[in-house]
Amino acid sequence: MLWQALTLQLGYNATLVAIGAMLLGIAAGVSGSFLFLRRRALVSDAISHATLPGVGLAFILMVALGGEGRNLAGLLAGSAISAAVGLLCVQWLTRNTRLAEDSAIGAVLSVFFGFGIVLLTVIQTMQAGRQAGLDSLLLGATAGMLRSDAILIAAGGALTLVLTLILRRPMIMVAFDEDYAAARGLNVRQVDLATMALVLAVTVVGLKIVGLILIVALLIIPPVTARFWTDRTARLWLLSGVIGGLSAYTGAAISASAPQLPTGPIIVLTSFALFVLSLAFAPGRGVLAAVLRHAAFQRRVHMRQGLLALAQGQPIYERYTIRLLRRAGLARADGVATEAGRARAAKALLDENRWDILRAMPDHEAAAALYDGMRPIETVVTKDQLTEIDARLPAPREVTA
Amino acid sequence: MKPISIAATAPHAEAGPQPPLSIRGMTVSYGQSPVVFSVDAAFPEGSMTAIIGPNGAGKSTLLKATLGILRPLSGTVTVHARPLNDQRHRIAYVPQRASVDWDFPTTVLDVVLMGLSRELGLLWPVRSRHRQKVLDCLARVGMAEFADRQIGQLSGGQQQRVFLARALAQDADLYVLDEPFAGVDAATEKAIIAVLKTLKAEGKTVIAVHHDLSTVVDYFDRVLILNIRKIAEGTVAEAFTETNLQAAYGGRLATAQMGALG
Amino acid sequence: MSGAEFVPLSLTPLLIGVFAAIGCALPGNFLVLRRQALIGDAISHVVLPGIVLAFLVTGAITTWPMMIGAGGAALLSVLLIEAIRRLGRIEPGAAMGVVFTTMFAGGVLLLERTDTSSVHLDVEHALMGNLESLIWLDARGWGSLLDPVALAGLPPELTRMALTCLGVAAFIRLFWRPLKISTFDEGFAQVIGMRTGLIGISLVGVSAMAAVAAFDAVGSIIVIAMFICPPAAARLMTNRLAAQVGWSVAFATFAAVLGYVLAGYGPLWLGARDSVSAAGMIATVSGLILAVAALFGPARGGQQA
Numbered sequence: 001m002l003w004q005a006l007t008l009q010l011g012y013n014a015t016l017v018a019i020g021a022m023l024l025g026i027a028a029g030v031s032g033s034f035l036f037l038r039r040r041a042l043v044s045d046a047i048s049h050a051t052l053p054g055v056g057l058a059f060i061l062m063v064a065l066g067g068e069g070r071n072l073a074g075l076l077a078g079s080a081i082s083a084a085v086g087l088l089c090v091q092w093l094t095r096n097t098r099l100a101e102d103s104a105i106g107a108v109l110s111v112f113f114g115f116g117i118v119l120l121t122v123i124q125t126m127q128a129g130r131q132a133g134l135d136s137l138l139l140g141a142t143a144g145m146l147r148s149d150a151i152l153i154a155a156g157g158a159l160t161l162v163l164t165l166i167l168r169r170p171m172i173m174v175a176f177d178e179d180y181a182a183a184r185g186l187n188v189r190q191v192d193l194a195t196m197a198l199v200l201a202v203t204v205v206g207l208k209i210v211g212l213i214l215i216v217a218l219l220i221i222p223p224v225t226a227r228f229w230t231d232r233t234a235r236l237w238l239l240s241g242v243i244g245g246l247s248a249y250t251g252a253a254i255s256a257s258a259p260q261l262p263t264g265p266i267i268v269l270t271s272f273a274l275f276v277l278s279l280a281f282a283p284g285r286g287v288l289a290a291v292l293r294h295a296a297f298q299r300r301v302h303m304r305q306g307l308l309a310l311a312q313g314q315p316i317y318e319r320y321t322i323r324l325l326r327r328a329g330l331a332r333a334d335g336v337a338t339e340a341g342r343a344r345a346a347k348a349l350l351d352e353n354r355w356d357i358l359r360a361m362p363d364h365e366a367a368a369a370l371y372d373g374m375r376p377i378e379t380v381v382t383k384d385q386l387t388e389i390d391a392r393l394p395a396p397r398e399v400t401a
Numbered sequence: 402m403k404p405i406s407i408a409a410t411a412p413h414a415e416a417g418p419q420p421p422l423s424i425r426g427m428t429v430s431y432g433q434s435p436v437v438f439s440v441d442a443a444f445p446e447g448s449m450t451a452i453i454g455p456n457g458a459g460k461s462t463l464l465k466a467t468l469g470i471l472r473p474l475s476g477t478v479t480v481h482a483r484p485l486n487d488q489r490h491r492i493a494y495v496p497q498r499a500s501v502d503w504d505f506p507t508t509v510l511d512v513v514l515m516g517l518s519r520e521l522g523l524l525w526p527v528r529s530r531h532r533q534k535v536l537d538c539l540a541r542v543g544m545a546e547f548a549d550r551q552i553g554q555l556s557g558g559q560q561q562r563v564f565l566a567r568a569l570a571q572d573a574d575l576y577v578l579d580e581p582f583a584g585v586d587a588a589t590e591k592a593i594i595a596v597l598k599t600l601k602a603e604g605k606t607v608i609a610v611h612h613d614l615s616t617v618v619d620y621f622d623r624v625l626i627l628n629i630r631k632i633a634e635g636t637v638a639e640a641f642t643e644t645n646l647q648a649a650y651g652g653r654l655a656t657a658q659m660g661a662l663g
Numbered sequence: 664m665s666g667a668e669f670v671p672l673s674l675t676p677l678l679i680g681v682f683a684a685i686g687c688a689l690p691g692n693f694l695v696l697r698r699q700a701l702i703g704d705a706i707s708h709v710v711l712p713g714i715v716l717a718f719l720v721t722g723a724i725t726t727w728p729m730m731i732g733a734g735g736a737a738l739l740s741v742l743l744i745e746a747i748r749r750l751g752r753i754e755p756g757a758a759m760g761v762v763f764t765t766m767f768a769g770g771v772l773l774l775e776r777t778d779t780s781s782v783h784l785d786v787e788h789a790l791m792g793n794l795e796s797l798i799w800l801d802a803r804g805w806g807s808l809l810d811p812v813a814l815a816g817l818p819p820e821l822t823r824m825a826l827t828c829l830g831v832a833a834f835i836r837l838f839w840r841p842l843k844i845s846t847f848d849e850g851f852a853q854v855i856g857m858r859t860g861l862i863g864i865s866l867v868g869v870s871a872m873a874a875v876a877a878f879d880a881v882g883s884i885i886v887i888a889m890f891i892c893p894p895a896a897a898r899l900m901t902n903r904l905a906a907q908v909g910w911s912v913a914f915a916t917f918a919a920v921l922g923y924v925l926a927g928y929g930p931l932w933l934g935a936r937d938s939v940s941a942a943g944m945i946a947t948v949s950g951l952i953l954a955v956a957a958l959f960g961p962a963r964g965g966q967q968a
Contacts, residue, residue, distance in 0.1 A: 041757040097963045103895045106700040110888035114946025118939045125937040217764035224757050268768035287750045305439045360648040372434040468854045494854040501848045506904045515844050551902040
């Protein structure tokens with residue numbers, strides 16, 4: 001069943017939804033990565049919660065005009081308008097009062113959502129509202145969806161993706177270096193606004209699939225996951241889009257394969273699984289790699305400090321340093337150097353003295369800037385330079401190593 | 402494995418009075434490269450030391466790690482030969498002005514009262530003698546008439562003076578200042594140095610991260626020259642030499658500043 | 664309206680709403696100043712998986728297991744956010760977004776896969792609470808306030824919320840100085856020997872406690888709104904912390920009372936028959952208060968540095 005779902009053999013609607021979800025996931029991953037780079041990930045939370053009053057008002061309005069309150073296109077249009085108003089409120093509060101952005105986001109999301117709930121209770125009392133099913137927009141529901149809704153979602157996903165791809169260049173420039181982008185003549189505010197518009201579009205299209213509370217996950221988790229695999233802005237958005245598309249597609253397919261597997265939560269949990277794997281195992285920024293690296297680094301620092309102390313006849317205060325030296329056979333338990341330890345210590349001291357000379361030489365500033373207390377000097381200067389440095393050493397020294 | 406007490410058997414165990422602050426083997430790193438490497442330093446009682454070095458030399462980092470604000474990779478700190486944590490009441494710290502949010506809803510008086518935290522504890526009420534003490538400290542930095550001002554309305558120099566007044570209120574004997582002269586007006590600089598010199602005259606120990614090489618000789622009696630490692634430490638006469646500065650600043654040492662050595 | 668009608672039907676929900684609002688607004692002042700306003704948002708989302716798990720374990724809707732489940736989930740989310748922030752070097756906002764959406768998704772999934780048809784447990788209830796139903800059936804009028812028999816029939820939510828509110832207030836009062844100093848200048852606080860990490864965690868813990876207790880009575884919307892709106896509006900009224908906290912309590916109380924009244928009677932005044940969600944209306948009123956403060960508050964402008 002799952003295999004059939006993954007290969008799009010579960011019927012026309014499910015196929016449309018899976019494709020739409022994938023397109024939306026890519027668009028969300030890409031536009032979310034720009035939010036993430038601008039450190040404004042949670043603005044999306046305000047935007048998504050602010051859709052609710054628009055949904056309610058659109059329903060009431062459509063019924064009042066004698067129409068069908070459940071028309072998805074109408075509801076989504078209403079949600080887009082109220083989300084835009086919510087976004088403007090966040091920006092106005094941040095710009096015109098002393099409140100920080102997080103307070104503005106929290107205020108807008110709770111107030112808009114609260115007002116939306118008020119409207120929902122109003123709708124429940126309306127004759128037409130008994131079976132409105134508006135709560136499906138809270139959590140998303142793709143089961144038993146109308147054909148026209150499925151088409152709308154697929155088309156909306158495609159459109160959002162196309163817009164994102166068109167706008168990606170200026171967004172990359174602004175995310176990468178705001179000042180440089182401004183100097184190149186880009187209007188940073190307009191680009192930010194365009195990013196927000198995309199996020200808004202993603203939110204609105206995603207309402208029916210994942211629901212307004214969980215759409216935030218599609219905008220945040222993929223870029224955070226992608227961040228573990230690359231340090232480059234230019235790759236982050238691409239990777240984030242791939243991760244977003246993959247999570248959304250897989251999630252939608254899994255959800256279609258069995259009853260009682262709601263689409264939104266499954267998509268979110270799929271992307272979270274990818275996140276956890278990345279957090280743990282990504283090379284470079286992953287936790288496992290970082291822990292190993294830090295331990296090795298701390299060992300090197302203590303070793304070097306211990307050797308320098310030995311070379312200069314100073315006492316060693318830290319137990320860890322002594323333990324390391326002892327284990328390497330360089331010192332005895334009382335902190336006195338062994339034969340091998342003395343040789344290594346002399347080499348370390350020579351290295352330090354050479355660095356001192358190098359750092360005082362005005363024409364080697366670039367090389368001197370690489371000093372970090374541990375780098376062997378041979379790795380930053382040529383043989384000739386080393387001879388030059390050695391010529392300036394205060395007194396000739398015997399190197400036993 | 403038996404724990405080894407190195408300090409007790411150390412051949413160099415110092416005799417005589419213990420310095421108010423001593424740092425041994427301090428290494429701090431952000432990520433994979435050390436910004437402070439294996440620094441030893443001791444600050445004698447009644448001295449006034451400038452910590453100098455180029456940007457990124459680890460001056461503020463050394464202070465923060467020493468005071469336990471940052472966690473060092475290795476290193477021990479003693480205050481009057483005892484662990485830092487037993488001696489915190491003897492230390493007054495003046496952070497960088499930019500490290501706090503000056504939009505915080507509070508007044509000058511309240512900020513200086515923070516210096517009396519130890520005395521006030523959790524719930525003791527603020528009495529008139531506390532208030533008087535705060536006003537006295539503010540008067541010493543020339544800010545008495547600003548006591549009720551909201552801190553967001555102060556100029557940079559005034560903010561710095563308020564921080565100094567808070568440190569004075571602590572009645573410490575070791576004053577640690579992180580760039581007290583950064584971005585302040587000339588009058589404030591004068592006022593601050595006058596207060597610091599009075600502290601020194603009272604036998605207190607002062608340590609400040611300092612940027613302006615041209616005033617080192619006038620303001621301080623000792624220097625600690627730092628560039629990741631300690632380059633030199635000692636009286637201004639011994640340690641504040643062209644060779645040492647060259648070693649710390651390299652090509653970055655502007656000729657204009659060298660002139661200050663006279 | 665007479666006491667005979669007001670006391671049994673409206674007095675207790677009103678009081679519960681007020682206590683919940685104050686209990687959340689008090690720690691909210693510090694969260695807003697520490698740029699941690701959205702912790703309240705995160706906590707209120709993760710409460711859902713906590714109560715669903717508690718239901719799965721006990722098989723019934725009982726208060727204490729649910730509160731423990733919710734509290735445990737809140738604690739877990741805070742730990743996870745902190746772990747992701749530190750281990751992955753991810754900015755706090757994004758780390759928060761990852762954690763609360765995932766936990767909420769887990770809660771929804773659990774709920775869908777569990778047979779809850781026999782009990783009143785659904786997402787909407789979790790969001791909106793059920794303030795209107797917390798009535799005092801044993802009351803006959805104002806006199807019942809002095810009648811021990813009637814008092815024994817007070818809804819337990821009232822006692823719980825009042826005690827929580829009192830506990831939160833005591834915490835804020837007792838640790839006022841450390842909270843203030845470590846919020847303003849963490850480095851200084853550390854140097855004078857304050858355990859700033861512990862203070863920060865306690866604040867979040869107390870906020871979580873208030874959120875869980877309030878959630879049980881009034882749903883999560885009020886929780887988020889009350890953590891942020893009254894303190895934010897209060898911040899725009901004054902430049903003194905003590906005064907700010909005072910304003911926030913006043914705003915929270917006002918929002919709770921006016922919101923409850925508008926939800927219950929507003930539609931009647933407009934000619935409709937049914938009332939609307941009190942929780943939603945209280946959040947809406949708090950937003951209006953913030954809007955007014957943002958437009959006219961004497962301390963609304965930021966520092967122009």
